[in-house]
Amino acid sequence: MRVNFTVNGRPQEADDVWEGESLLYVLRERMGLPGSKNACEQGECGSCTVRLDGVPVCSCLVAAGQVEGREVTTVEGLADYAKHRESAHPGGGCATGACGTSLQDAQQWRAKGQDSQTGEGAELSPIQQAFIDAGAVQCGFCTPGLLVAADELLERNDTPSDADIREALSGNLCRCTGYEKILDAVRLAAARQGEAV
Amino acid sequence: MDFLRPASWEEALAAKAEHPTAVPIAGGTDVMVEINFDHRRPEYLLDLNRIGELREWEVGADTVRLGASVPYTDIMENLRAELPGLALASHTVASPQIRNRGGVGGNLGTASPAGDAHPALLAADCEVEAESVRGSRLIPIDEFYTGVKRNALAPDELIRAVHIKKADGPQQYSKVGTRNAMVIAVCAFGIALHPETRTVRTGIGSAAPTPIRAKAAEEFLNAALEEGGFWDSKKIITPSVAKQFAELASGAANPIDDVRGTANYRRHAVGIMARRTLGWTWESYRGAGRSTEGVA
Numbered sequence: 001m002r003v004n005f006t007v008n009g010r011p012q013e014a015d016d017v018w019e020g021e022s023l024l025y026v027l028r029e030r031m032g033l034p035g036s037k038n039a040c041e042q043g044e045c046g047s048c049t050v051r052l053d054g055v056p057v058c059s060c061l062v063a064a065g066q067v068e069g070r071e072v073t074t075v076e077g078l079a080d081y082a083k084h085r086e087s088a089h090p091g092g093g094c095a096t097g098a099c100g101t102s103l104q105d106a107q108q109w110r111a112k113g114q115d116s117q118t119g120e121g122a123e124l125s126p127i128q129q130a131f132i133d134a135g136a137v138q139c140g141f142c143t144p145g146l147l148v149a150a151d152e153l154l155e156r157n158d159t160p161s162d163a164d165i166r167e168a169l170s171g172n173l174c175r176c177t178g179y180e181k182i183l184d185a186v187r188l189a190a191a192r193q194g195e196a197v
Numbered sequence: 198m199d200f201l202r203p204a205s206w207e208e209a210l211a212a213k214a215e216h217p218t219a220v221p222i223a224g225g226t227d228v229m230v231e232i233n234f235d236h237r238r239p240e241y242l243l244d245l246n247r248i249g250e251l252r253e254w255e256v257g258a259d260t261v262r263l264g265a266s267v268p269y270t271d272i273m274e275n276l277r278a279e280l281p282g283l284a285l286a287s288h289t290v291a292s293p294q295i296r297n298r299g300g301v302g303g304n305l306g307t308a309s310p311a312g313d314a315h316p317a318l319l320a321a322d323c324e325v326e327a328e329s330v331r332g333s334r335l336i337p338i339d340e341f342y343t344g345v346k347r348n349a350l351a352p353d354e355l356i357r358a359v360h361i362k363k364a365d366g367p368q369q370y371s372k373v374g375t376r377n378a379m380v381i382a383v384c385a386f387g388i389a390l391h392p393e394t395r396t397v398r399t400g401i402g403s404a405a406p407t408p409i410r411a412k413a414a415e416e417f418l419n420a421a422l423e424e425g426g427f428w429d430s431k432k433i434i435t436p437s438v439a440k441q442f443a444e445l446a447s448g449a450a451n452p453i454d455d456v457r458g459t460a461n462y463r464r465h466a467v468g469i470m471a472r473r474t475l476g477w478t479w480e481s482y483r484g485a486g487r488s489t490e491g492v493a
């Protein structure tokens with residue numbers, strides 16, 4: 001079947017989609033967007049977290065056909081998503097197509113810039129920058145899902161308590177960091193967000 | 198496989214009548230796991246996401262009509278006063294991502310003895326609104342669970358909503374697991390005080406082939422509270438009464454040994470949860486009288 005939906009602000013079309021296929025599979029294997037990770041395919045790890053009409057969900061548990069006509073934001077579009085939330089259209093939404101991240105840009109997205117260690121020169125959302133600065137990335141497999149979940153937390157809660165952060169990230173597993181630096185990163189992003197306003 | 202995408206409730210009922218083997222998919226948090234792991238290859242998937250009214254709820258005089266697909270997150274955030282037990286239970290489900298998708302309709306569809314909505318629904322008392330092209334009926338929750346992962350739905354029926362009694366007293370939900378998030382219950386206990394009818398109702402999860410009420414414990418407690426004049430005096434419940442209630446609740450459990458826990462442990466834990474949740478709810482009944490907010 002064919003599925004039409006919006007990915008990172010731009011309309012996209014996926015063809016030859018099998019009816020039982022997950023949104024995660026469509027993103028990774030059909031759209032060439034491997035940012036959302038596949039670790040468990042059963043909702044346990046959160047590494048496939050994307051936003052569906054703004055709401056964080058496990059893309060491995062959304063049937064592709066269920067996203068017809070809906071909006072999906074992936075980690076590849078996070079920098080642009082955060083930028084437009086903050087500055088471009090205060091109070092208003094973006095017209096589809098005008099903003100957003102093209103499929104090509106999303107496919108080629110790397111934290112490249114001049115220096116992938118510091119993120120300098122790359123287009124990063126504040127939460128991505130905070131993860132780098134706080135040293136919250138080790139193998140990086142859990143990072144995309146955590147970024148999407150943490151970004152959504154900071155969107156609705158300017159001053160999250162530690163309990164809020166733990167709760168918001170309770171569906172994301174990390175096997176490397178022990179979570180402390182991830183919590184640091186979210187606190188850092190929240191503090192910077194507070195300074196900015 | 199075919200993917201059916203009805204745009205309205207009527208279309209969904211027609212599709213289910215035409216293809217009774219079609220598997221409805223709401224949040225997909227049970228269905229997609231089975232498909233991803235090849236445990237299930239349904240001929241038809243029936244997507245319910247386009248049917249907006251399934252995600253709506255209406256607060257009536259005595260009941261809340263909760264649409265089948267209202268996500269747990271909405272229940273926690275919006276219905277805590279009306280449905281405190283279910284709101285607490287919802288908060289214990291999995292993770293934010295899962296709670297943003299999954300809901301009570303899917304929990305009832307799966308009818309797992311470990312489903313967290315069930316003890317809360319049994320304790321609050323509710324009816325499941327099932328509909329087909331043949332018509333609509335209300336299934337009392339006590340008749341809904343018919344076996345391990347089996348329910349009273351006919352093959353052509355869908356769940357439209359659940360009519361849950363609004364809380365008229367304190368409610369609690371307690372769940373045993375290895376951590377706070379992402380845990381399927383080792384066992385669980387729901388309790389609701391109903392001062393208007395001077396009754397207490399309970400629900401037990403993961404400790405029998407289906408979700409059950411601890412009926413003997415309820416009957417004992419109802420009689421003891423009545424005889425002792427506790428509803429009026431709001432006295433502290435006599436420890437021996439609480440103990441007997443806990444023992445009877447424990448006795449209602451008919452658990453098995455499995456990877457999450459032993460039968461013995463479950464029986465023991467059900468008793469402990471029964472005593473504690475009775476204490477908590479009775480304390481709020483004595484204090485604020487009609488405070489229905491639970492503590493998470």
Ligand SMILES: Cc1cc2nc3c(=O)[nH]c(=O)nc-3n(C[C@H](O)[C@H](O)[C@H](O)COP(=O)(O)OP(=O)(O)OC[C@H]3O[C@@H](n4cnc5c(N)ncnc54)[C@H](O)[C@@H]3O)c2cc1C
Nearest residue numbers: 043221223224225226227228291299303304306312313356
């Ligand atoms: C990682 C993970 C953790 C989980 N943790 C918990 C937990 O802690 N507690 C818990 O209770 N559950 C848990 N679950 C299970 C699941 O999230 C719940 O059972 C949830 O309520 C299912 O809702 P859904 O809308 O996603 O159902 P779906 O997967 O869409 O459907 C579930 C079943 O119900 C049927 N169905 C759905 N809607 C209807 C309808 N309107 N009419 C008739 N049939 C219908 C479907 O055909 C299917 O058989 C977990 C799942 C995952 C993946």
Ligand code: FES
Nearest residue numbers: 041043046048060
């Ligand atoms: S891959 Fe989706 S939650 Fe693990």
Ligand code: FES
Nearest residue numbers: 139142174175176
């Ligand atoms: S950094 Fe390796 S899993 Fe989190």
